[in-house]
Amino acid sequence: MxxxxxxxxxxxxxxxxxxxxxxxxxxxxxxxxxxxxxxxxxxxxxxxxxxxxxxxxxxxxxxxxxxxxxxxxxxxxxxxxxxxxxxxxxxxxxxxxxxxxxxxxxxxxxxxxxxxxxxxxxxxxxxxxxxxxxxxxxxxxxxxxxxxxxxxxxxxxxxxxxxxxxxxxxxxxxxxxxxxxxxxxxxxxxxxxxxxxxxxxxxxxxxxxxxxxxxxxxxxxxxxxxxxxxxxxxxxxxxxxxxxxxxxxxxxxxxxxxxxxxxxxxxxxVLPTRRWTREELEGDRREAERRLAADDIAGWRETIGRVMTNRPDDMVRRHGGDERKAVRAMCRFHLEWTARMLRDFETRPETLSxxxxxxxxxxxxxxxxxxxxxxxxxxxxxxxxxxxxxxxxxxxxxxxxxxxxxxDIAAKSYAGYQSPKYCDQFPFTPASGxxxxxxxxxxxxxxxxxxxxxxxxxxxxxx
Known part of the structure; x- marks a missing residue:
């Protein structure tokens, strides 16, 4: 029954x-x-x-x-x-x-x-x-x-x-x-x-x-x-x-x-993934360090912000309208995700279970x-x-x-390129889905x- x-x-x-x-x-x-x-x-x-x-x-x-x-x-x-x-x-x-x-x-x-x-x-x-x-x-x-x-x-x-x-x-x-x-x-x-x-x-x-x-x-x-x-x-x-x-x-x-x-x-x-390259990791770190040191917010929508958010202007509003605060937060993220990934990215398996x-x-x-x-x-x-x-x-x-x-993987979009960063993973490949x-x-x-x-x-x- x-x-x-x-x-x-x-x-x-x-x-x-x-x-x-x-x-x-x-x-x-x-x-x-x-x-x-x-x-x-x-x-x-x-x-x-x-x-x-x-x-x-x-x-x-x-x-x-x-x-x-x-x-x-x-x-x-x-x-x-x-x-x-x-x-x-x-x-x-x-x-x-x-x-x-x-x-x-x-x-x-x-x-x-x-x-x-x-x-x-x-x-x-x-x-x-x-x-x-x-x-x-x-x-x-x-x-x-x-x-x-x-x-x-x-x-x-x-x-x-x-x-x-x-x-x-x-x-x-x-x-x-x-x-x-x-x-x-x-x-x-x-x-x-x-x-x-x-x-x-x-x-x-x-x-x-x-x-x-x-x-x-x-x-x-x-x-x-x-x-x-x-x-x-x-x-x-x-x-x-x-x-x-x-x-x-x-x-x-x-x-x-x-x-x-x-x-x-x-x-x-068991899904295939693609290992981050050292250049990708170090590139994110360099931009974050440079912007923080110089308090530089110029062109962030085309670089650091291009994949970090689907709606850049809304991201600024969510930080109270303070563009510098929003950019500093994104730079902080880049420093933290790369520090975490650099510890073992070369030895992790290139798959996700x-x-x-x-x-x-x-x-x-x-x-x-x-x-x-x-x-x-x-x-x-x-x-x-x-x-x-x-x-x-x-x-x-x-x-x-x-x-x-x-x-989206080819476009290096938010879903294809940013999501694996905050999930502490490698990016998915066209074969993953x-x-x-x-x-x-x-x-x-x-x-x-x-x-x-x-x-x-x-x-x-x-x-």
Whole structure:
């Protein structure tokens, strides 16, 4: 029998914790709580296998956070780590649990507490499982987002939604998956704690489905933002309102699954990277040292700032309009990232190992990776997987930064050239994204095979 449980705990940080992203060395310690951050867990089983999805209202989590949290869940439930999926909303009005150099200091006490809160949500969801039914659907939603890396670039418009009902027909849990950078609220309230659009979607779904607890799974948004026109007080709720409307339409058409099968698979993908050259490292250091010594801000947009920010003028505004302060912060970053990399860049392996994971709940599949995934790769996975109800969970089980396509790698863009610096990694190559896609398809195939094995076994029992 299919069973499901859901639970939620708070992740709102205590006073003094910095929010992550949005600029270099801003010391963006939050000033107000606009809306609370949560960890929301959904646990499901089919009588044989169990899987747990946990949606975190954090910017990113790293491998140690994932490992520690999964171990806490395993100790209480006995669940294998590979059946536990942790994924972040990527709100820029939230802390991170796993440092990104220069874009928000992490607090070890908060990280440990957040891990315990995430584990608690998962454990409670697992303990509260009850007989349930499931249905899933999707809609393509246009007019909300755009590809920020190139004019006319592709996006993944797919909104996928899962509804879990109790046996009496009342809603228990709803999961929505869509990909777009959640920075609508950040533009308006950069010093507030907030879930941004993902939180508004959850609130809207819970209002429309009384009794349900909602999870938002962030999709492939490495190259995608919500339209900037939504970052105004009178329009900031539009993306969430439209996503909720379309989610309800998808669910209205969806049919109840017959005896949903649960499966989970996880493996390590080994992605090719390119070693930094000594000239690249020393070039960044020389420019930073020269500018700091001479207090020189001339032409920084064409040199030090070209890849450090997508929006140079906004970076100055985020430093209070002080251009010198913004340039000094970028120079500080260059000195710190190169000092860290120069220690061992010649001996590091020229590959990056990272987890990919898939979870199946009946007709719905969810495939996860730790990157800021680009849209062309998302569309490739969708096309090759051939699964109508497919969720892409990014920022999951770790963080490897942006996974750009060949276009951005060749352009040495923010995603292709800056992200590996604050992640303390080598840059990805044109082969990295396709390798990730292949790994994601492989774990999806493993989930299919597990389900087929169970079905064959059940057929044998019937015979």
């Amino acid at each position: 299919f069973r499901a449980g859901v639970a939620r705990t708070r992740l709102t940080p205590f006073w003094g914790v910095e929010l992550t992203g949005w600029g270099y060395y801003l010391e963006r310690r939050w000033q107000r709580v606009h809306d609370h951050l949560n960890a929301t867990a959904l646990a499901v089983d089919d009588g044989e296998r169990t899987a747990v999805l946990v949606a975190l209202d954090l910017m990113v989590i790293d491998d140690p956070f994932t490992k520690t949290t999964r171990e806490r869940i395993r100790e209480a439930t006995g669940l294998p780590p590979g059946s536990i999926l942790l994924t972040c909303s990527h709100s820029h009005n939230a802390p991170a649990a796993g440092g990104l150099l220069g874009v928000g200091a992490c607090d070890p006490f908060y990280e440990d507490w957040a891990s315990r809160q995430v584990a608690t949500a998962a454990i409670l969801a697992w303990r509260q499982r009850e007989p349930a039914t499931a249905r899933a659907g999707h809609e393509d939603v246009s007019g909300l987002s755009f590809n920020r890396t190139r004019p006319g670039g592709v996006i993944d418009p797919r909104l996928t939604v899962l509804l879990i009902n109790r046996l009496d027909g009342s809603p228990l849990a709803v999961v929505a998956n869509f990909g777009a950078h959640p920075t609508v609220a950040t533009e308006l309230r950069p010093w507030d704690v907030s879930r941004d659009v993902p939180g508004m979607v959850c609130d809207g779904l819970e209002a429309a489905l009384p009794g349900a607890t909602a999870l938002y799974i962030q999709g492939a948004c490495g190259d995608v933002n919500f339209l900037r026109e939504f970052s105004t007080p009178d329009r900031c709720d539009e993306p969430a309102r439209r996503l909720v409307e379309r989610a309800l339409i998808a669910l209205d058409r969806a049919e109840e699954m017959a005896d949903p099968v649960v499966a989970a698979a996880s493996e390590t993908a 990272t987890e990919v994971q898939a979870v199946r709940i009946g007709d719905l599949y969810c495939v996860a990776n730790a990157s800021e995934f680009f849209s062309p790769f998302a569309l490739d996975v969708r096309q090759r997987a051939g699964v109508p109800e497919l969720m892409l969970a990014c920022y999951a089980n770790g963080r490897i930064g942006y996974l750009p396509d060949e276009h 396709p390798r990730m896609c292949d790994a994601m398809l492989h774990v999806l195939g493993c989930c299919r095979e597990m389900a087929l094995t169970r079905c064959r076994r059940m057929e044998n029992l019937v015979e």
